[in-house]
Amino acid sequence: MTKPGVRQRADGDHVLLVAVAACSAALLLLFVLAPIWAILKYSFVQPDGGWGVGNYASYLVSPRFLGILRNTFEVTISVTVFTVVAAYGFAYAIERTCMPFKSALRMIALIPIFSPSLVQALGLQFLLGRNGLINRTFGTEIDIYGFWGIFIADALYAFPHAFLILATALAVSDARLHESAKCLGASAAREFWTVTMPATRYGVASAIFVVFTIVITDFGNPVVIGGNYSVLAVEIYNQVSGQANFSMGAVVGVILLLPAALAVLAEKWVARRQFSTLSAQSVPLLPTRAPARDVCWLLYSCTIALIFLVVVGVVVYASFVRLWPYNLGFTLRHYQFDVQNGIEPLWTSLQVAVMTAAMAMVFVTAAAYASHQLQVRAMRVFYFLAILPAAVPGMVLGLGYVLAFNNPSNPVYTLYGTMYLIAICNLYHYHAQGFLLAITNMKQISRTFDEASATLGGSRMTTFRRVTLPLIWPTVISVGVFFFMRSMVTLSAVIFLITPSTQLAAVSVLYLDDRGALNQAAAFAVCIMATVVAFLIVTSLVLRLFGAKTTALIR
Amino acid sequence: MFLVLKTVTKRFADLTAVAGVDLQIAEGEFVSFLGPSGCGKTTLLRLIAGLEIPDSGQIELHGRDLSALPARKRNFGVVFQSYSLFPNLTVANNVAYGLQCRKAPRALIAERVNEVLALVHLAAHAAKYPHELSGGMQQRVALARALAPQPEALLLDEPLSALDAKVRENLRAEIRELQHRLGITTIMVTHDQEEAMEMADRIVVMNQGRIEQIGSADDIYWRPSTRFVGEFIGRINILDARSWQNRLNGAAASDGEVLAIRPEHIRIVEGPTDEAVFEGTVRRAAFLGNTTRLVVEADGGEKIEIEVHGTAKGLATGTRLLFALPRASLNRLATAPR
Numbered sequence: 001m002t003k004p005g006v007r008q009r010a011d012g013d014h015v016l017l018v019a020v021a022a023c024s025a026a027l028l029l030l031f032v033l034a035p036i037w038a039i040l041k042y043s044f045v046q047p048d049g050g051w052g053v054g055n056y057a058s059y060l061v062s063p064r065f066l067g068i069l070r071n072t073f074e075v076t077i078s079v080t081v082f083t084v085v086a087a088y089g090f091a092y093a094i095e096r097t098c099m100p101f102k103s104a105l106r107m108i109a110l111i112p113i114f115s116p117s118l119v120q121a122l123g124l125q126f127l128l129g130r131n132g133l134i135n136r137t138f139g140t141e142i143d144i145y146g147f148w149g150i151f152i153a154d155a156l157y158a159f160p161h162a163f164l165i166l167a168t169a170l171a172v173s174d175a176r177l178h179e180s181a182k183c184l185g186a187s188a189a190r191e192f193w194t195v196t197m198p199a200t201r202y203g204v205a206s207a208i209f210v211v212f213t214i215v216i217t218d219f220g221n222p223v224v225i226g227g228n229y230s231v232l233a234v235e236i237y238n239q240v241s242g243q244a245n246f247s248m249g250a251v252v253g254v255i256l257l258l259p260a261a262l263a264v265l266a267e268k269w270v271a272r273r274q275f276s277t278l279s280a281q282s283v284p285l286l287p288t289r290a291p292a293r294d295v296c297w298l299l300y301s302c303t304i305a306l307i308f309l310v311v312v313g314v315v316v317y318a319s320f321v322r323l324w325p326y327n328l329g330f331t332l333r334h335y336q337f338d339v340q341n342g343i344e345p346l347w348t349s350l351q352v353a354v355m356t357a358a359m360a361m362v363f364v365t366a367a368a369y370a371s372h373q374l375q376v377r378a379m380r381v382f383y384f385l386a387i388l389p390a391a392v393p394g395m396v397l398g399l400g401y402v403l404a405f406n407n408p409s410n411p412v413y414t415l416y417g418t419m420y421l422i423a424i425c426n427l428y429h430y431h432a433q434g435f436l437l438a439i440t441n442m443k444q445i446s447r448t449f450d451e452a453s454a455t456l457g458g459s460r461m462t463t464f465r466r467v468t469l470p471l472i473w474p475t476v477i478s479v480g481v482f483f484f485m486r487s488m489v490t491l492s493a494v495i496f497l498i499t500p501s502t503q504l505a506a507v508s509v510l511y512l513d514d515r516g517a518l519n520q521a522a523a524f525a526v527c528i529m530a531t532v533v534a535f536l537i538v539t540s541l542v543l544r545l546f547g548a549k550t551t552a553l554i555r
Numbered sequence: 556m557f558l559v560l561k562t563v564t565k566r567f568a569d570l571t572a573v574a575g576v577d578l579q580i581a582e583g584e585f586v587s588f589l590g591p592s593g594c595g596k597t598t599l600l601r602l603i604a605g606l607e608i609p610d611s612g613q614i615e616l617h618g619r620d621l622s623a624l625p626a627r628k629r630n631f632g633v634v635f636q637s638y639s640l641f642p643n644l645t646v647a648n649n650v651a652y653g654l655q656c657r658k659a660p661r662a663l664i665a666e667r668v669n670e671v672l673a674l675v676h677l678a679a680h681a682a683k684y685p686h687e688l689s690g691g692m693q694q695r696v697a698l699a700r701a702l703a704p705q706p707e708a709l710l711l712d713e714p715l716s717a718l719d720a721k722v723r724e725n726l727r728a729e730i731r732e733l734q735h736r737l738g739i740t741t742i743m744v745t746h747d748q749e750e751a752m753e754m755a756d757r758i759v760v761m762n763q764g765r766i767e768q769i770g771s772a773d774d775i776y777w778r779p780s781t782r783f784v785g786e787f788i789g790r791i792n793i794l795d796a797r798s799w800q801n802r803l804n805g806a807a808a809s810d811g812e813v814l815a816i817r818p819e820h821i822r823i824v825e826g827p828t829d830e831a832v833f834e835g836t837v838r839r840a841a842f843l844g845n846t847t848r849l850v851v852e853a854d855g856g857e858k859i860e861i862e863v864h865g866t867a868k869g870l871a872t873g874t875r876l877l878f879a880l881p882r883a884s885l886n887r888l889a890t891a892p893r
Contacts, residue, residue: 011625448639451606454626455633456653457704466652470643 013460021370021382027363028385030412031428035400036257036392042403043250055251069255072231075147076216079154084207086155087162088200090304093297095170096196098289100298106167108305110160111312114532116489116506118220119525120153122513123311125225126318126522131325133314145227153221156311158214159304162207169203170196175285202270209267213260217393219492220506224513232256236395237495246403253396261391268387312529319522334523341503346527348419349505353487355423360434360483361476363427368438369464373450390432394492397429402496417499425497426487434479441475442468474543481539488532557582557740558603558708563612565598572598574764575612580742585734587755588744591787595764596744597712603742604710605629616707627656632701636713638693640685646672646696647681653704671699674733691722698730708740715750727754748788752776760784782813782888791815792859793888812887818848818862820884823876830879835859837874840867851878 046054059065090109094102112120127133128144135142144152173196181191197204219233226234232252240249319335321328337343371383389397405412405421415421445468453463469476491506498507505528512521560578564571573595580586588596601607603614605626614621621629632653640649647668654664672678675695685693694714701709714730715723731754734741745751751758752772760767760775760783768780779785782793794814824832835853847867851859861878863870870876 013625013627446637446639448635448637449641451626452633452635452639452641452700453652453656454606455604455629455631455710456700457627457630457656458652459627459656462656467641467643 017370017374017460020366021374021379024363024367024370025382025385028367028382028388028428028431031424032385032389032392032397032431035397035404038404039250039253039257039396039400041250042247043254045247045250047247055247059248059251068230068232068235071147071229072216072233075150075154075222075229075231076212079151079158079215080208080211082151083155083158083162083211084166084204086304087159087207088166088204089297090159090301091163091166091170093301095167096285096287097294097297098287099294099301101302105301105305108308109163111308112157113160114485114489114536115312115525115529116220116491116509117153117157117218118224118491118506118510118513119315119529120156120311121149121221121224122509122518122521122525123315124149124153125513125518126314126324127311133325136325143227145225146229149225149227150222150229150231153225154215154218156308157218157221158211159308161214162211165207165210166200166203169200169206173199173285175283178285205270206267209263209270213263213267213390216263217256217260217395217492219395219495220510223510233393233395233492236399240399240402240496246399249399250403253393253399256393257391257396260393260396264391315522316526318519319526321519324519324522334519335527337520337524341500341508343527345503345508346505346524346531348502349488349528350531352419352423352426352502352504353484355419356426356487357480357484359423359427360430361480364431364434364479364483365438365472365476367431368435368442369468371435372439372442373460386435387432389428389430392429394429394490395495398425398493398496401425401493417497417502419502422494422497422502422504423487425493426490427483429490429493430483430486434482437482438472438475438479441472445471477539477543481536484535485532488528488535556580557584557617559613559615559618560599560603561613561615563599563602563609563614565595565602565607565609571764573602573609576764576766578759578766578769580740582740583738585731585741585743585754585756587751587758588742588761589748589751589758589787590746590761590767592746594761596746596759596761598764599761600710600712600742600744604631604633606633630704630707631710632704632706632708633710634694634697634701634712634714636717638685638690638697638717640693640696640700642685644684645681646677646683646685646688649685649696650681650700650703652700657704667703671703672696674702675699675729689722690718691726694718694726695729698733702737702739706739708742709734711741711743713744713746716745716747723750730754752788760787762787779815779886779888782815782890785815785886785888790818790860790862791886792818792821794859795857811890813890815886815888816880816884818860819846820881821859821861822879822881823861823863823870824879826877828879830881832877832879834875834877837870837872837876840870840872842866851876 043055044051044053046052090105093099094106124144125132128135128142128149130143132142132144134140177195177199178191181195186194216231217233219237222229222231222234223237230238232255236249236252236256239245239252318324320330320332322331322333367382367386371379371386392400401421404410405416407413412421415424449467449471450463453467458466489506491510494504495507495510498504505524509521509524509528512518512524556579558578558580560576562575562577563573564575565573576595576599588599590596598607602609605621605624605628609622616629640646641652644652650668650671651664654667659667668681669678672681675698677692677695677699680688680692680696685696688696694717698714711730715726718726727750730743743751743754755772757769757771758775759769762783768775768784770778775784775788779788779791785791786793792815794816822830833853835851837849838852838858839850841848846862846864847870849861849863849867849870851861853859859878
């Protein structure tokens with residue numbers, strides 16, 4: 001007799017895996033979906049306390065909103081176009097030419113990743129502000145506050161992200177196609193448009209959506225250098241912190257959520273198509289020497305690198321002078337931090353970053369492991385939940401945390417106002433990127449290891465402990481590093497969650513800048529960057545010591 | 556019976572990988588699942604190993620239903636095509652893995668590891684990591700790892716196909732010899748007919764999720780029961796019934812059958828014999844070393860392949876010749892499995 005649909009009995013192994021998945025899902029529901037739900041709900045609470053679409057009705061037609069909306073898209077789209085084109089050139093120079101100093105140039109282009117987004121704006125203030133180097137030296141009257149300030153600062157800030165994606169797309173190419181094009185008599189330009197460009201078009205699309213998301217959700221640069229040119233991310237802050245109008249903040253949040261979510265969805269859709277152009281038979285393309293071309297690209301790349309160095313350099317420089325720009329004498333007094341909480345915020349940031357990294361290594365790895373191992377349809381929902389945070393702007397998530405958890409009847413309330421909730425917020429703010437990083441690496445580990453272990457009598461725990469973990473620990477480390485770096489520099493989500501006793505370094509930079517204490521803001525920013533760089537150096541030394549040389553810490 | 560499969564079926568989406576397979580395997584037997592890629596042979600092995608769960612049917616070991624047992628409790632030793640040695644563990648630790656999972660005492664594990672590593676002549680490499688070994692050595696470690704916990708049976712999934720030809724041949728003999736010595740029931744999946752014929756006691760020829768024929772190497776070569784088996788194992792001429800039948804007095808094929816004959820069974824003759832004799836022209840002659848393969852166009856337009864031993868002197872392209880189809884060598888093959 002055959003029994004239709006023979007089912008394997010659920011054994012302890014399976015139960016454990018399902019439990020891990022269920023816990024991860026519950027945490028995602030609590031710390032991602034509940035805040036978004038709170039935002040949605042609050043956006044319908046009218047000033048009179050009743051429910052309705054009144055907030056939207058009055059806000060959407062106000063000239064103020066229309067101006068902000070126009071500003072937001074104007075600056076986001078122009079930065080996106082400019083940055084992707086500029087980063088494509090830079091990535092092309094790095095991956096497809098034989099110019100010298102490639103690794104140094106690559107490192108320089110990544111500088112903004114180590115620093116809070118507003119460092120770019122800070123640097124621009126020192127250079128192009130009313131009392132900036134340029135205006136004082138040349139007697140010009142450039143006003144950087146507004147569109148151009150945000151444009152330059154966000155272009156610099158988003159550049160490394162676009163560069164990393166485009167460099168990956170340009171790094172591999174099928175030499176046979178290029179040879180065929182040359183043999184058929186194609187000019188260099190034609191070869192580019194018929195071979196190079198089509199092979200990287202998904203990378204370009206991916207970079208466009210990523211830059212779009214970064215710029216439209218960025219808060220640090222526009223708040224510092226935007227002047228009267230307001231954008232949505234800043235508007236949320238103004239509504240909530242300035243006017244204590246939580247419902248209106250929620251309305252703006254929902255409006256910002258839409259384009260950001262669409263861009264992320266589009267990016268995921270595009271990214272899935274990306275890696276089909278290469279087959280096992282492909283011959284990797286190696287760049288050939290062409291002195292004239294290489295020199296041109298070197299000039300281009302050095303110009304870009306110079307901009308990065310100048311902007312960050314001037315911040316470092318300003319942190320060591322008495323009073324920018326009137327007294328340029330050397331001093332260390334800005335590093336005494338005799339203001340507010342002194343150096344305390346840096347320690348708080350460090351603690352939060354370590355906490356976030358530690359939690360991420362456990363929870364993000366566990367979520368990725370469960371998603372990778374449990375091959376059932378319900379896990380698609382889980383996967384969606386895990387990458388959903390990518391679509392949620394930091395300002396929206398942060399406000400969501402306030403609205404959802406600043407409520408004594410919510411069990412999470414006990415964490416409210418502590419570092420723990422800030423760390424949790426960081427963890428789920430960047431959950432998608434960490435999750436994808438972990439899962440991509442798990443996919444590279446052959447499934448037959450799991451099967452081999454199972455046939456030898458190994459339980460899932462045994463397999464995980466003795467085989468999977470030893471193989472993925474470099475990934476777990478880089479997940480931790482990623483969260484550490486993000487926690488150190490993030491500003492948007494946490495700005496709503498800090499209290500005087502849990503102030504963070506990046507927020508201190510903003511406050512000091514706001515008060516006009518630019519030199520001290522610069523000193524604080526330098527401390528953040530130094531901490532991140534020191535952490536990276538120490539981690540890679542430790543990794544080297546344990547024989548994982550090839551682990552890329554920045555992705 | 557040791558291992559019994561009863562109408563085992565496995566579907567993936569809309570593809571039926573294994574379609575109601577019945578099979579019995581005796582203790583100590585060496586059985587090979589042979590077939591083209593996608594025929595379901597690997598899926599069948601994975602079903603036995605517990606790595607896949609059947610949609611219906613039963614798999615019994617010693618009369619006990621295995622369906623409810625996950626792979627890790629079945630105690631089969633599995634060797635994968637890709638070796639799948641744990642890259643982070645030494646050879647010795649890879650081999651010890653299964654015993655450690657069974658919580659065997661430390662001393663016993665060390666003893667057993669040495670024993671099986673000696674069995675595959677790798678005792679000297681115990682402290683090395685898999686990537687420090689050649690492909691053939693890695694596969695021998697995988698074999699030792701599978702054998703260490705004294706499994707009920709050995710399941711080999713294309714164990715040799717990732718290896719170089721020479722290494723493959725040596726390892727074939729080694730596995731066969733080991734299996735004989737240990738008397739362990741072994742199932743090996745392969746797409747290489749020579750491998751199956753050289754190593755296995757019984758060959759299970761599969762096609763499209765079904766068993767076409769079960770038999771010894773002799774059986775499946777000399778007495779293929781279906782057209783698929785005839786064509787898959789070695790070379791065979793399938794004779795078009797209409798143009799050959801009336802000339803092969805009596806050896807007619809009925810509906811659902813074809814007549815077939817192996818190229819080496821066709822005899823080149825000087826003149827009339829008591830068998831049916833045909834005339835044709837050599838269209839192509841390929842010297843292959845121990846044999847020469849002729850493509851002969853029989854008068855009437857049919858092309859037929861004839862193999863003769865050694866060099867075929869005087870049989871260049873365009874030569875006219877007479878050939879006979881011995882009645883005893885003509886096979887009637889079903890076009891579908893019965």
